[in-house]
Amino acid sequence: MDSEKPLAGGIPMVNIDGARIRRIREDKGLTQLYVATVVGVTTDTISRWENRRYPNIKKDNAIRLAEALESELADIIEHSQPVPPAEEPAPPPDTAAAEPATPLPLPKPRFASQNIVVLGAAFLLLALTGLALLWWHTATEEESQIIAVRILPAHATPGIPFPVIVEVTTNSSLPFSLILKETLPQDSIPGQGKPRFVFQESGPPVLKWIDKLSKEHAVYSYLARLKPQVKLETVHQFTGRVTVRSDDDPSITISGATSLQASPFHWADSNSDGRIDDEELLSVYETYGGIEGLTFGNKLIEDIWTAKGYRWNPKTQEYDLLR
Numbered sequence: 353m354d355s356e357k358p359l360a361g362g363i364p365m366v367n368i369d370g371a372r373i374r375r376i377r378e379d380k381g382l383t384q385l386y387v388a389t390v391v392g393v394t395t396d397t398i399s400r401w402e403n404r405r406y407p408n409i410k411k412d413n414a415i416r417l418a419e420a421l422e423s424e425l426a427d428i429i430e431h432s433q434p435v436p437p438a439e440e441p442a443p444p445p446d447t448a449a450a451e452p453a454t455p456l457p458l459p460k461p462r463f464a465s466q467n468i469v470v471l472g473a474a475f476l477l478l479a480l481t482g483l484a485l486l487w488w489h490t491a492t493e494e495e496s497q498i499i500a501v502r503i504l505p506a507h508a509t510p511g512i513p514f515p516v517i518v519e520v521t522t523n524s525s526l527p528f529s530l531i532l533k534e535t536l537p538q539d540s541i542p543g544q545g546k547p548r549f550v551f552q553e554s555g556p557p558v559l560k561w562i563d564k565l566s567k568e569h570a571v572y573s574y575l576a577r578l579k580p581q582v583k584l585e586t587v588h589q590f591t592g593r594v595t596v597r598s599d600d601d602p603s604i605t606i607s608g609a610t611s612l613q614a615s616p617f618h619w620a621d622s623n624s625d626g627r628i629d630d631e632e633l634l635s636v637y638e639t640y641g642g643i644e645g646l647t648f649g650n651k652l653i654e655d656i657w658t659a660k661g662y663r664w665n666p667k668t669q670e671y672d673l674l675r
Contacts, residue, residue, distance in 0.1 A: 390420035502608035507615035527566040537588035543575035616664035
């Protein structure tokens with residue numbers, strides 16, 4: 353039996369090996385969320401594929417699944433074939449019978465028309481059931497999904513502003529409303545936000561955005577800084593959630609970076625070597641430069657980049673540039 357076959361409507365389908373898919377994903381340290389994002393389905397769908405609840409999937413999805421697993425399509429296809437049932441041996445001839453058996457009279461075809469009607473109804477029922485299963489399978493794979501990821505520097509100097517980005521991505525083609533809540537560390541102070549946020553100062557600072565998402569990708573950014581009295585080498589945590597009107601999963605945790613360390617090195621100096629090189633400067637502008645109106649200390653970064661290096665001065669609470 354070929355591992356690829358079309359369903360109703362000419363949609364190519366393939367048989368996949370769920371156990372092999374799970375093993376490849378775990379061996380490469382990939383999460384179901386990552387694989388689901390690349391393929392364009394939900395994590396529940398990936399779980400169903402791995403547990404063989406859906407042994408047959410669209411070939412297009414199988415190709416994207418293989419790409420997400422960094423494997424070939426042949427590596428995830430089920431190659432085993434069912435064993436055909438054994439044929440029953442023909443009964444031995446009856447040598448004891450001397451005379452041929454008298455043939456029995458054939459029954460009259462009085463119910464032939466009834467049999468045709470019954471068979472036709474059975475075939476129609478099977479066709480309708482197949483179409484219903486195909487529709488349900490397609491709708492399940494294409495259910496909407498929302499992913500929120502935080503981009504955050506690994507470290508920052510107390511008192512110096514640093515940028516934070518939360519990217520929200522969805523595969524929904526319909527607009528929907530959302531509430532994004534970002535909880536900052538206790539010893540931090542929020543600054544500018546794009547778009548503007550609602551600031552709630554109760555215990556740890558909480559930033560809130562209320563928005564209507566009408567496209568597949570949206571960016572929420574803000575500036576923050578650790579309080580000047582924060583001790584160096586301490587670690588500070590960020591948490592957040594996105595809430596939508598959904599019965600399945602109304603609240604989505606923001607993934608990505610979650611912690612920032614207080615450091616004497618500028619946040620753009622990603623390797624903490626006391627200077628900002630060309631690659632680090634380009635990385636800063638590629639990540640944060642496209643956010644219109646977000647002032648993340650461009651001039652200071654460029655001044656450090658043109659100097660031979662820099663050193664944090666705790667007395668002046670500024671960086672001393674080395675010429």
